[in-house]
Amino acid sequence: MSELVRVLVVDDEALVRHALRAFIADDDRVVLVGEATDGSEVAESCEMTNPDVVLMDIRMREVSGVEATRRVLEWNPRCRVLALTTFTTEWRALEVLRAGACGYLVKNSTPKQIIDAIVAAHAGDRVVSPEVQGRFVRAAIEAGDSQMSDAPTLSDREQQIIEQIAQGSSNAEIAQALHYAEGTVKADIRHINHLWNVENRLQIVLRATELGLISI
Missing domain, CATH: 1.10.10.10 (Winged helix-like DNA-binding domain superfamily/Winged helix DNA-binding domain)
Structure with a gap:
Protein backbone atom coordinates (compact mmCIF):
# COMPACT_ATOMS: atom_id res chain seq x y z
CA MET A 1 0.00 0.00 0.00
CA SER A 2 1.33 3.47 -0.90
CA GLU A 3 2.07 5.97 1.83
CA LEU A 4 -0.87 8.08 2.99
CA VAL A 5 -1.06 11.66 1.77
CA ARG A 6 -0.65 13.94 4.79
CA VAL A 7 -3.26 16.73 4.80
CA LEU A 8 -3.45 19.99 6.74
CA VAL A 9 -6.84 21.77 6.69
CA VAL A 10 -6.91 25.57 6.96
CA ASP A 11 -10.41 27.03 7.35
CA ASP A 12 -12.03 29.43 9.80
CA GLU A 13 -15.41 27.64 9.76
CA ALA A 14 -15.73 24.87 12.34
CA LEU A 15 -18.45 23.07 10.34
CA VAL A 16 -16.24 22.96 7.25
CA ARG A 17 -13.33 21.58 9.24
CA HIS A 18 -15.63 18.98 10.79
CA ALA A 19 -16.89 17.88 7.36
CA LEU A 20 -13.40 17.68 5.89
CA ARG A 21 -12.22 15.74 8.92
CA ALA A 22 -14.96 13.17 8.25
CA PHE A 23 -14.23 13.01 4.50
CA ILE A 24 -10.54 12.39 5.13
CA ALA A 25 -11.13 9.83 7.86
CA ASP A 26 -13.35 7.86 5.49
CA ASP A 27 -10.68 7.39 2.80
CA ASP A 28 -7.64 5.18 3.23
CA ARG A 29 -5.49 7.21 0.81
CA VAL A 30 -5.21 10.28 3.03
CA VAL A 31 -4.66 11.19 6.67
CA LEU A 32 -5.44 14.43 8.52
CA VAL A 33 -2.32 15.66 10.31
CA GLY A 34 -3.59 19.01 11.53
CA GLU A 35 -6.02 21.91 11.35
CA ALA A 36 -5.62 25.69 11.41
CA THR A 37 -8.33 28.31 11.78
CA ASP A 38 -6.56 31.19 10.03
CA GLY A 39 -3.78 31.87 7.57
CA SER A 40 -1.77 33.42 10.37
CA GLU A 41 -1.35 29.92 11.85
CA VAL A 42 -0.16 28.27 8.66
CA ALA A 43 3.61 28.48 9.01
CA GLU A 44 3.61 27.11 12.54
CA SER A 45 1.09 24.39 11.65
CA CYS A 46 3.21 23.28 8.70
CA GLU A 47 6.31 23.12 10.88
CA MET A 48 4.46 20.98 13.43
CA THR A 49 2.64 18.61 11.07
CA ASN A 50 4.78 18.43 7.88
CA PRO A 51 1.84 18.09 5.43
CA ASP A 52 2.06 16.92 1.83
CA VAL A 53 -1.06 18.89 0.83
CA VAL A 54 -2.69 21.93 2.45
CA LEU A 55 -6.43 22.42 1.89
CA MET A 56 -6.71 26.21 1.99
CA ASP A 57 -9.72 28.46 2.43
CA ILE A 58 -9.34 31.85 0.73
CA ARG A 59 -11.27 34.31 2.87
CA MET A 60 -10.14 34.28 6.51
CA ARG A 61 -10.15 36.97 9.17
CA GLU A 62 -6.49 37.84 9.72
CA VAL A 63 -4.39 36.39 6.90
CA SER A 64 -6.05 35.44 3.61
CA GLY A 65 -5.59 32.13 1.85
CA VAL A 66 -3.63 33.87 -0.89
CA GLU A 67 -0.99 35.16 1.52
CA ALA A 68 -1.10 31.91 3.50
CA THR A 69 -0.37 29.99 0.27
CA ARG A 70 2.79 32.03 -0.19
CA ARG A 71 3.80 31.25 3.39
CA VAL A 72 3.28 27.51 2.85
CA LEU A 73 5.53 27.55 -0.21
CA GLU A 74 8.15 29.59 1.60
CA TRP A 75 8.15 26.86 4.25
CA ASN A 76 8.42 24.09 1.65
CA PRO A 77 8.17 24.70 -2.13
CA ARG A 78 7.36 21.01 -2.62
CA CYS A 79 4.22 21.18 -0.49
CA ARG A 80 1.03 21.33 -2.56
CA VAL A 81 -1.68 23.89 -1.78
CA LEU A 82 -5.23 23.19 -2.89
CA ALA A 83 -7.68 26.08 -2.50
CA LEU A 84 -11.15 25.08 -1.28
CA THR A 85 -13.61 27.95 -1.25
CA THR A 86 -17.14 29.15 -1.95
CA PHE A 87 -15.94 31.59 -4.62
CA THR A 88 -16.44 30.59 -8.27
CA THR A 89 -15.20 33.78 -9.95
CA GLU A 90 -12.14 33.35 -12.15
CA TRP A 91 -10.26 36.32 -10.67
CA ARG A 92 -10.41 34.75 -7.20
CA ALA A 93 -8.97 31.54 -8.61
CA LEU A 94 -6.24 33.43 -10.46
CA GLU A 95 -5.18 35.18 -7.24
CA VAL A 96 -4.45 31.98 -5.39
CA LEU A 97 -3.09 30.10 -8.42
CA ARG A 98 -0.64 32.91 -9.07
CA ALA A 99 0.37 32.72 -5.41
CA GLY A 100 1.41 29.13 -6.07
CA ALA A 101 -1.63 26.95 -5.39
CA CYS A 102 -1.82 23.86 -7.58
CA GLY A 103 -5.61 23.70 -7.68
CA TYR A 104 -8.92 25.37 -6.95
CA LEU A 105 -12.06 23.58 -5.74
CA VAL A 106 -15.42 24.96 -4.67
CA LYS A 107 -16.94 23.81 -1.39
CA ASN A 108 -19.95 22.19 -3.02
CA SER A 109 -17.61 19.54 -4.45
CA THR A 110 -18.45 15.99 -3.37
CA PRO A 111 -16.32 14.21 -0.77
CA LYS A 112 -14.93 11.98 -3.54
CA GLN A 113 -14.03 14.99 -5.69
CA ILE A 114 -12.22 16.61 -2.77
CA ILE A 115 -10.26 13.51 -1.80
CA ASP A 116 -9.46 12.67 -5.42
CA ALA A 117 -8.20 16.24 -5.86
CA ILE A 118 -5.96 15.92 -2.80
CA VAL A 119 -4.46 12.71 -4.15
CA ALA A 120 -4.09 14.19 -7.63
CA ALA A 121 -2.44 17.33 -6.25
CA HIS A 122 0.04 15.22 -4.31
CA ALA A 123 0.82 13.31 -7.52
CA GLY A 124 1.64 16.57 -9.30
CA ASP A 125 -1.62 17.32 -11.09
CA ARG A 126 -3.31 20.70 -11.29
CA VAL A 127 -6.98 20.50 -10.35
CA VAL A 128 -9.60 23.16 -11.08
CA SER A 129 -13.35 22.77 -10.49
CA PRO A 130 -15.13 22.42 -13.84
CA GLU A 131 -17.40 25.44 -13.21
CA VAL A 132 -14.39 27.66 -12.47
CA GLN A 133 -12.48 26.23 -15.41
CA GLY A 134 -15.45 27.10 -17.62
CA ARG A 135 -15.35 30.69 -16.39
CA PHE A 136 -11.64 30.93 -17.27
CA VAL A 137 -12.36 29.73 -20.77
CA ARG A 138 -15.30 32.07 -21.34
CA ALA A 139 -13.36 35.04 -19.95
CA ALA A 140 -10.44 34.35 -22.27
CA ILE A 141 -12.69 34.05 -25.29
CA GLU A 142 -14.65 37.22 -24.47
CA ALA A 143 -11.40 39.12 -23.99
Whole structure:
Protein backbone atom coordinates (compact mmCIF):
# COMPACT_ATOMS: atom_id res chain seq x y z
CA MET A 1 0.00 0.00 0.00
CA SER A 2 1.33 3.47 -0.90
CA GLU A 3 2.07 5.97 1.83
CA LEU A 4 -0.87 8.08 2.99
CA VAL A 5 -1.06 11.66 1.77
CA ARG A 6 -0.65 13.94 4.79
CA VAL A 7 -3.26 16.73 4.80
CA LEU A 8 -3.45 19.99 6.74
CA VAL A 9 -6.84 21.77 6.69
CA VAL A 10 -6.91 25.57 6.96
CA ASP A 11 -10.41 27.03 7.35
CA ASP A 12 -12.03 29.43 9.80
CA GLU A 13 -15.41 27.64 9.76
CA ALA A 14 -15.73 24.87 12.34
CA LEU A 15 -18.45 23.07 10.34
CA VAL A 16 -16.24 22.96 7.25
CA ARG A 17 -13.33 21.58 9.24
CA HIS A 18 -15.63 18.98 10.79
CA ALA A 19 -16.89 17.88 7.36
CA LEU A 20 -13.40 17.68 5.89
CA ARG A 21 -12.22 15.74 8.92
CA ALA A 22 -14.96 13.17 8.25
CA PHE A 23 -14.23 13.01 4.50
CA ILE A 24 -10.54 12.39 5.13
CA ALA A 25 -11.13 9.83 7.86
CA ASP A 26 -13.35 7.86 5.49
CA ASP A 27 -10.68 7.39 2.80
CA ASP A 28 -7.64 5.18 3.23
CA ARG A 29 -5.49 7.21 0.81
CA VAL A 30 -5.21 10.28 3.03
CA VAL A 31 -4.66 11.19 6.67
CA LEU A 32 -5.44 14.43 8.52
CA VAL A 33 -2.32 15.66 10.31
CA GLY A 34 -3.59 19.01 11.53
CA GLU A 35 -6.02 21.91 11.35
CA ALA A 36 -5.62 25.69 11.41
CA THR A 37 -8.33 28.31 11.78
CA ASP A 38 -6.56 31.19 10.03
CA GLY A 39 -3.78 31.87 7.57
CA SER A 40 -1.77 33.42 10.37
CA GLU A 41 -1.35 29.92 11.85
CA VAL A 42 -0.16 28.27 8.66
CA ALA A 43 3.61 28.48 9.01
CA GLU A 44 3.61 27.11 12.54
CA SER A 45 1.09 24.39 11.65
CA CYS A 46 3.21 23.28 8.70
CA GLU A 47 6.31 23.12 10.88
CA MET A 48 4.46 20.98 13.43
CA THR A 49 2.64 18.61 11.07
CA ASN A 50 4.78 18.43 7.88
CA PRO A 51 1.84 18.09 5.43
CA ASP A 52 2.06 16.92 1.83
CA VAL A 53 -1.06 18.89 0.83
CA VAL A 54 -2.69 21.93 2.45
CA LEU A 55 -6.43 22.42 1.89
CA MET A 56 -6.71 26.21 1.99
CA ASP A 57 -9.72 28.46 2.43
CA ILE A 58 -9.34 31.85 0.73
CA ARG A 59 -11.27 34.31 2.87
CA MET A 60 -10.14 34.28 6.51
CA ARG A 61 -10.15 36.97 9.17
CA GLU A 62 -6.49 37.84 9.72
CA VAL A 63 -4.39 36.39 6.90
CA SER A 64 -6.05 35.44 3.61
CA GLY A 65 -5.59 32.13 1.85
CA VAL A 66 -3.63 33.87 -0.89
CA GLU A 67 -0.99 35.16 1.52
CA ALA A 68 -1.10 31.91 3.50
CA THR A 69 -0.37 29.99 0.27
CA ARG A 70 2.79 32.03 -0.19
CA ARG A 71 3.80 31.25 3.39
CA VAL A 72 3.28 27.51 2.85
CA LEU A 73 5.53 27.55 -0.21
CA GLU A 74 8.15 29.59 1.60
CA TRP A 75 8.15 26.86 4.25
CA ASN A 76 8.42 24.09 1.65
CA PRO A 77 8.17 24.70 -2.13
CA ARG A 78 7.36 21.01 -2.62
CA CYS A 79 4.22 21.18 -0.49
CA ARG A 80 1.03 21.33 -2.56
CA VAL A 81 -1.68 23.89 -1.78
CA LEU A 82 -5.23 23.19 -2.89
CA ALA A 83 -7.68 26.08 -2.50
CA LEU A 84 -11.15 25.08 -1.28
CA THR A 85 -13.61 27.95 -1.25
CA THR A 86 -17.14 29.15 -1.95
CA PHE A 87 -15.94 31.59 -4.62
CA THR A 88 -16.44 30.59 -8.27
CA THR A 89 -15.20 33.78 -9.95
CA GLU A 90 -12.14 33.35 -12.15
CA TRP A 91 -10.26 36.32 -10.67
CA ARG A 92 -10.41 34.75 -7.20
CA ALA A 93 -8.97 31.54 -8.61
CA LEU A 94 -6.24 33.43 -10.46
CA GLU A 95 -5.18 35.18 -7.24
CA VAL A 96 -4.45 31.98 -5.39
CA LEU A 97 -3.09 30.10 -8.42
CA ARG A 98 -0.64 32.91 -9.07
CA ALA A 99 0.37 32.72 -5.41
CA GLY A 100 1.41 29.13 -6.07
CA ALA A 101 -1.63 26.95 -5.39
CA CYS A 102 -1.82 23.86 -7.58
CA GLY A 103 -5.61 23.70 -7.68
CA TYR A 104 -8.92 25.37 -6.95
CA LEU A 105 -12.06 23.58 -5.74
CA VAL A 106 -15.42 24.96 -4.67
CA LYS A 107 -16.94 23.81 -1.39
CA ASN A 108 -19.95 22.19 -3.02
CA SER A 109 -17.61 19.54 -4.45
CA THR A 110 -18.45 15.99 -3.37
CA PRO A 111 -16.32 14.21 -0.77
CA LYS A 112 -14.93 11.98 -3.54
CA GLN A 113 -14.03 14.99 -5.69
CA ILE A 114 -12.22 16.61 -2.77
CA ILE A 115 -10.26 13.51 -1.80
CA ASP A 116 -9.46 12.67 -5.42
CA ALA A 117 -8.20 16.24 -5.86
CA ILE A 118 -5.96 15.92 -2.80
CA VAL A 119 -4.46 12.71 -4.15
CA ALA A 120 -4.09 14.19 -7.63
CA ALA A 121 -2.44 17.33 -6.25
CA HIS A 122 0.04 15.22 -4.31
CA ALA A 123 0.82 13.31 -7.52
CA GLY A 124 1.64 16.57 -9.30
CA ASP A 125 -1.62 17.32 -11.09
CA ARG A 126 -3.31 20.70 -11.29
CA VAL A 127 -6.98 20.50 -10.35
CA VAL A 128 -9.60 23.16 -11.08
CA SER A 129 -13.35 22.77 -10.49
CA PRO A 130 -15.13 22.42 -13.84
CA GLU A 131 -17.40 25.44 -13.21
CA VAL A 132 -14.39 27.66 -12.47
CA GLN A 133 -12.48 26.23 -15.41
CA GLY A 134 -15.45 27.10 -17.62
CA ARG A 135 -15.35 30.69 -16.39
CA PHE A 136 -11.64 30.93 -17.27
CA VAL A 137 -12.36 29.73 -20.77
CA ARG A 138 -15.30 32.07 -21.34
CA ALA A 139 -13.36 35.04 -19.95
CA ALA A 140 -10.44 34.35 -22.27
CA ILE A 141 -12.69 34.05 -25.29
CA GLU A 142 -14.65 37.22 -24.47
CA ALA A 143 -11.40 39.12 -23.99
CA GLY A 144 -10.25 38.07 -27.45
CA ASP A 145 -7.18 36.33 -26.10
CA SER A 146 -6.96 33.77 -28.89
CA GLN A 147 -3.71 34.18 -30.81
CA MET A 148 -3.64 30.86 -32.59
CA SER A 149 -5.55 29.80 -35.68
CA ASP A 150 -4.05 26.34 -36.06
CA ALA A 151 -1.97 23.87 -34.11
CA PRO A 152 -0.09 20.61 -34.56
CA THR A 153 -2.34 17.62 -35.12
CA LEU A 154 -3.23 15.59 -32.05
CA SER A 155 -3.68 11.85 -31.89
CA ASP A 156 -7.13 10.42 -31.12
CA ARG A 157 -5.89 9.49 -27.66
CA GLU A 158 -4.60 13.00 -26.97
CA GLN A 159 -7.96 14.42 -28.09
CA GLN A 160 -9.75 12.06 -25.68
CA ILE A 161 -7.42 13.09 -22.87
CA ILE A 162 -8.12 16.79 -23.51
CA GLU A 163 -11.86 16.13 -23.36
CA GLN A 164 -11.38 14.39 -20.01
CA ILE A 165 -9.23 17.25 -18.68
CA ALA A 166 -12.00 19.68 -19.63
CA GLN A 167 -14.38 17.67 -17.45
CA GLY A 168 -12.07 18.13 -14.46
CA SER A 169 -10.76 14.55 -14.39
CA SER A 170 -7.44 13.77 -12.69
CA ASN A 171 -4.72 11.75 -14.43
CA ALA A 172 -5.80 8.64 -12.53
CA GLU A 173 -9.44 9.13 -13.54
CA ILE A 174 -8.46 9.68 -17.17
CA ALA A 175 -6.39 6.50 -17.15
CA GLN A 176 -9.30 4.53 -15.72
CA ALA A 177 -11.86 6.00 -18.12
CA LEU A 178 -9.75 5.46 -21.24
CA HIS A 179 -8.14 2.19 -20.14
CA TYR A 180 -4.56 3.42 -20.38
CA ALA A 181 -1.75 3.35 -17.85
CA GLU A 182 -1.49 6.54 -15.79
CA GLY A 183 2.10 6.93 -16.99
CA THR A 184 0.83 6.97 -20.58
CA VAL A 185 -1.65 9.72 -19.74
CA LYS A 186 1.08 11.81 -18.08
CA ALA A 187 3.37 11.35 -21.08
CA ASP A 188 0.59 12.41 -23.47
CA ILE A 189 -0.14 15.52 -21.41
CA ARG A 190 3.57 16.44 -21.47
CA HIS A 191 3.50 16.00 -25.24
CA ILE A 192 0.44 18.25 -25.58
CA ASN A 193 2.14 20.88 -23.41
CA HIS A 194 5.18 20.74 -25.69
CA LEU A 195 3.19 20.87 -28.93
CA TRP A 196 1.06 23.80 -27.81
CA ASN A 197 3.73 25.57 -25.76
CA VAL A 198 1.56 25.57 -22.64
CA GLU A 199 2.40 24.70 -19.04
CA ASN A 200 -0.66 23.27 -17.30
CA ARG A 201 -4.08 21.69 -17.62
CA LEU A 202 -5.99 24.97 -17.53
CA GLN A 203 -3.94 26.33 -20.43
CA ILE A 204 -4.63 23.11 -22.35
CA VAL A 205 -8.39 23.67 -21.92
CA LEU A 206 -8.10 27.32 -22.96
CA ARG A 207 -6.12 26.45 -26.09
CA ALA A 208 -8.39 23.55 -27.03
CA THR A 209 -11.44 25.83 -26.72
CA GLU A 210 -9.78 28.55 -28.80
CA LEU A 211 -9.14 25.96 -31.52
CA GLY A 212 -12.72 24.67 -31.41
CA LEU A 213 -11.64 21.19 -30.29
CA ILE A 214 -13.90 21.29 -27.23
CA SER A 215 -16.72 23.49 -25.91
CA ILE A 216 -17.36 24.58 -22.34
